[in-house]
Amino acid sequence: KPYSGLLILADEYPQTTTLADGGILERASEVGLRTYIEFPSHVPDLKVGKPAEVRWERGIIATDFFEPRLEEMSILDLHKCSYVSIDIPDPIMVLGRVAGLNRAVYGLPEHQNPLLARHPRLDLLIGTTKLSNFATGRYSPADDWGHVWQAILGWLTGGRWATSLDWRPGVTPAYSREEALPAEVELEALERGLNWFTNSGLLGGGDGEGVDGSSGLMEGFSSLIDPDGGQTMNRGLRADCNGEGAGAMSLGKIIRNDHPGCQISENIIEYLFEGPVFSQGPRKDPASPSYGLISWGASPPADSIYYGDDNARCLLGMIEASAVLGLKRFNAGILRCILANFRTTGSRGFRGWRLEEKDLQERGWRHYFRRRVTLFAPHYEAYLWACYLWAYRETGYRPFLTRALRAIDLTMKQYPEGWKWTNGIAQERARMLLPLAWLVQVQDKPLHREWLTMMGREVISLQDKSGALREELGGPGKGSYGPPRSNEDYGKHEATLMQKNGDPICDMLYTTNFAFLGLHEAATASGDELFIGAEDKLAEFLCRIQTRSEKHPELDGAWYRGFDFSRWDYWGSNADAGWGVWSIESGWTQGWIVSVLGLRRMGLSLWDLSEGSGVKDHLDVLLEGMMS
Structure with a gap:
């Protein structure tokens, strides 16, 4: 024919x-x-x-x-x-x-x-x-x-x-850009986000064992998409993902008191403190300089590495879960870990990129406590400052405040030219919101409000009318993982999802997730409509782009790292060697987006929710054993 x-x-x-x-x-x-x-x-x-x-x-x-x-x-x-x-x-x-x-x-x-x-x-x-x-x-x-x-x-x-x-x-955004949203869309997104944890297969070893959280939570899904549309699990066990995931899953209590996430959350925290790796070995020995720290991962070499930022996010998740579930039994471990990080933080309030077990054992914790190191990179430093501010509020131990405030002051004076950025400057700004918001809670001074408002305006300046937060590269020579510089460079290291400033790309692994938390806490701390409106727009955007999939239930209810808000599709430069556009991170991404949706449902900030934790009951004993 x-x-x-x-x-x-x-x-x-x-x-x-x-x-x-x-x-x-x-x-x-x-x-x-x-x-x-x-x-x-x-x-x-x-x-x-x-x-x-x-x-x-x-x-x-x-x-x-x-x-x-x-x-x-x-x-x-x-x-x-x-x-x-x-x-x-x-x-x-x-x-x-x-x-x-x-x-x-x-x-x-x-x-x-x-x-x-x-x-x-x-x-x-x-x-x-x-x-x-x-x-x-x-x-x-x-x-x-x-x-x-x-x-x-x-x-x-x-x-x-x-x-x-x-x-x-096979996997699409839950809602289109213009589609009318149901009245309870945030509750729907919260429930689907919680269900993802149990449907993903990431609990335990992926073999049906430990699905109650007693064997931990695996990292997520890689960005590689198979011919059948499925994705490969990233089976690594990281402390940060476990702590953050525990925090998120505890919010199942909002749905119902016997929600499975509640017990899973408690089991994960027990696994972090009592399981075979994260808090064991020298980390369990009161005489060891690494006493109280939680290892980055469960396998070598990650089981001997300590990122302050990873410990901080693990801690924040455990603080959240303990508050939601009314748990006191982990208070000693939480405060011990905060002090372990604090005593390896230098005199100016900076801890640096990361510490390793071998160096800690050779030099002792006092070497790090006396250092005059600086690292103007909120991606690595800011959330520990938030932990110290929280610990000061809970215990009254003034050195927590002194070092956090010193570091924040130095960092704000260096903005923007002196800041180092990891995958982009937008993520560094987003990370700074949380400690600035909590500093206003601790010391509501004009300068502290000025810092918070300025940084908030910088973050919100990149917000699209859809609610998306566009990525932005920082100044030349200041970044660690920018876009590829040649075709041959593509896929050889960590990388941003964009190629140049102005690309309509947002990042739910490094920026949007933490901005969501930061805006939420800033809105409560300041009462400023600037933050309230931006947070609401971002919440709506995140509800729209949450994954929906009948064919791949293990991927349903999650958030991918990358999204192109011009195409309204999961898209970006997939150059990152480990965490590309279609990766799903159980802690960094899923953990914090679900957590903030839950906090919004409760009408509480994480700051207010976690007040009166009772960690102070353990302060004197821990100070005597760890800081003397």
Whole structure:
């Protein structure tokens, strides 16, 4: 029939390449039947290699085949696809390691493989992978893959294809940008966020054991998306994720008193203090300089490393859970850990990037307590200051306040030129909100309010009308993990999700999650409508972009790291070596977003919720044993 086309699809992908008789392809071309074949085992005139699997490669449009909808150098992601190599001239799309958000900013990569190409002799279009897997495999961005297939079908039918493609990716935002939200949308998001913890398979070892939290909470899901649309668990056990997850799950009590999250939360905290690793070994020995610290992770070398920020977030989650559940039995451990971090914090109130067990044992804690170190990087320092301010309020031990205030004062005087940034300056500002809010709670002075208001305005200046908080890079030479500087640099280290300032990308791992907590606490501390309005807008945005998936229940009710609020899709530069666009972090991301939704439901700040903890009962004994 005129304007007909033939599609030979890879039904056995990725296990088996597509078998097609060369004679059929020849005959189809002879009679004018345009043909598309994908993931082929054989193509006339061409040498086809063995299948290989993508790790960092992405698709790049190399011609004007898809214009005007998709321009040359546009980037698309096929995730963890398999492909065959073919030596063919002038490919339409190529596969390669490429830097950029939406476009290949450094041009086509040196090493590339055709992804879609015309046969040099036959009326044949060749896809070297299963391009038809775009829906199941959740190829990104979703809308762009619709344009790809409109063009392929248009070519097959001689330009006569006019039907729009209608499909729904396996994981989508819960609500569109403009969709009217139900009255109880925050409660719905809270419940779904809580359910994610138990549905994710991350509790225990993923083998059905320890699902009550007694074996901890695994880190999350990696950013790699498999051909079936699922994602690989990140099975690492980190203290911060466990503490933060425990804090969030305790809020199941809002839903009902016998919510499973309540007992899971308590079990996780017990695991952190009494389990086989995190608080054991030298950390359990009162004579050890690492006494009271909680290790970064459960496996070497992380079991001998101490990030102050990770300990701080673990502590904040445990403080939250203890307050929600009315627990007192962990108070000694909580205060012990705060003091363990405090006595390894220098005289100016900074603790530095991280400490290691070997160095602690060699130098002793007093070496660190006397240091005059500074690190103007709130990502690493700010949440310990918040812990010290909280501990001062709870115990009256003035050195907690003195060192925290000294560090905050020095840090604010260095803003912005003196600040170091990790993945961007936006996250550093977001991290600073919590200690500034709690400083106003402790000492409500004009200068402290001025600091909080100034930093809040900086954070809110990046808020889109949708409520999203746009990422922003800091000054040159001050950052640790900026965008890739070349195609070859893509995927080799931690990285931001954006390529340049102005990109409509928000980050739920490093910025938005902590801004949500900071804005919530700032709103309570200041009563300022500036903070209240920004927090409300951000809450609505987070309810809209929470994942929804019937096909992948383990991914339903979560928040991915990256979101493009212009496309309204999970998208970004997936250059980060460990935590890319589609990663889900059980603590940093899920923990704090769920926690703040719960606090909003309760009408409380974390500061007010946790007042009167009773940790002071253990102060004298711990001071005598740890600070003398």
